[in-house]
Amino acid sequence: MDAPKKVVLAYSGGLDTSIILKWLQTEYGCEVVTFTADLGQGEELEPARAKAEMMGATSIHIEDLREEFVRDFVFPMFRANALYEGLYLLGTSIARPLISKRLVEIAAAEGADAVAHGATGKGNDQVRFELAAYALNPEIKVIAPWRLWDLSSRTRLIDFAEKHQIPIAKDKRGEAPFSVDANLLHTSSEGKVLENPAEEAPDYVLQRTTRPEDAPDTPEMVEVTFEKGDAVAINGVAMSPASILTKLNELGGKHGCGILDLVENRFVGMKSRGIYETPGGTLLLEAHRGIEQITLDAGAGHLKDSIMPRYAELIYNGFWFSPEREMLQALIDKSQEHVTGTVRLKLYKGSARTVARWSDHSLYSEAHVTFEEDAGAYDQRDAKGFIHLNALRLKLVANRNKRVGA
Structure with a gap:
């Protein structure tokens, strides 16, 4: 050069x-x-x-x-519920x-x-x-x-x-004890005292998250409101994207949420061990999945979940600006058109758990699922034909195996 x-x-x-x-x-x-x-x-x-x-x-x-970071990069990624290797919320990536x-x-x-x-x-x-x-x-x-x-x-x-x-x-x-990368989504600590994955990470590694053992003894409720897949308010107060993530970091960090000790596979071929703290992101992921539970169609949701590992891997490997990531993003964004509503989370000793969710766009029908009288909303006799049709190929396989002694 x-x-x-x-x-x-x-x-x-x-x-x-x-x-x-x-x-x-x-x-x-x-x-x-x-x-x-x-x-x-x-x-x-x-x-x-x-x-x-x-x-x-x-x-x-x-x-x-x-604001640009959260609005144009973090939020689109969270619409996909992206997790690399099932655990990492991709804060550095x-x-x-x-x-x-x-x-x-x-x-x-x-x-x-x-x-x-x-x-x-x-x-x-x-x-x-x-x-x-x-x-x-x-x-x-x-x-x-x-x-x-x-x-x-x-x-x-x-x-x-x-x-x-x-x-x-x-x-x-x-010798520095470890290396730290930080942004509004997370902190990442690696190297030195963390290089042996057989040794527990020392407590002083934590940068923004309280140890769950030291978190408050009283649970705290927080409500996150979404519009088309993006968080827009906390506890009924409208906020900008960066302000929302900042507030969720404060709440999640206080209650010890979002600590991850991970040995991951780097794109360059080696394994590395890191300690990730993503308190706000952990709350955001839980809340987003909570609102999708009642607003996202089953077929759309299952298809979206099936492409998530590929989407997450593209981000981890550096292909944010690739045609395939943009194609997947278009599919993901289409799925979010009705992902609007509010989720209540319960924060306690390192956990963030959905305890309630509601939406004007909800697909949940109590009339269909109730154990009480459903006023004719669902005819249980219809299930017989449904089961027989789905069982047909299984019966044919079983009969074939019996015939040939398999």
Whole structure:
């Protein structure tokens, strides 16, 4: 690849991306534009601006993307009830396409010929960043320093930082206990003290969730209202998408909901162990499934459930901007036309449980299901023919097996 003239760097302000900023300047002699996204990670971002200025960034972009993140990425994903490998709510995976989208857009606005990220060569994020970038601009150059440089250890990184007078937080001079990625949907902790899956994760790993043992002894009820599959209100109060997720995080975190200890299969081929905290997402998933129970037709719901693992895998593997994900999204969104109503959840000691749900769009008919008089709503004699027709092929198989001695 020809040396870039101007690079837009996904910049957190931390040690690794600060080293990358300086490395790009020294390795290529290029201008570096920084982009820092506020996705609800809960950190003050202005220090990143000050550090980028100090290190000679040509231009600095810091953007609050929380509403766009929840509205255009998290909510569409939750319409699908997406879970990777049946458990993971995809908090890191769903943030990467938005960051890449803005990297590419800023590169176009700044006249940059390349973008760069700080993902390592062992993980999924390098794939997610780059597939999204190429989907949005096939001509863009993507620089992944972790796959290029010889700074292959923490010691070498520290030496490079000291040589170039890059500020180093004191706790970075030793071995960090674990690595954390955070946004409004979740926190992800992995590495170091978590690398042995046979050892229980220490309590101090938890970032935003109370241990269930320490959660309140009194249950709490919360009502989530949906319109066409998206949450629009909590306890009757209308809120924006980001505000809803923030409130659900507060409620779920307080009651110890959404802690997951997972050994997952990375797209690059290895297994990794992580601790995920998704308190608000856990409540949102439970409530969404609760309202679908009464508003979604059985055939539509079962079809939707059958494609969910494929949809979730596409997001996990970095194919948010792929034609197949968009096709599945169109099907999922069609299914949500009548997913409108309210669900009451009971939060207690790590659990979020649906205890009531109601909707003007409900398909639930008490007249049909009642054990009392149904006023002719359902003729139980109809079930006989239904069973006989469904049993026909089973009888034919059984008779064949008896005939041939199978």
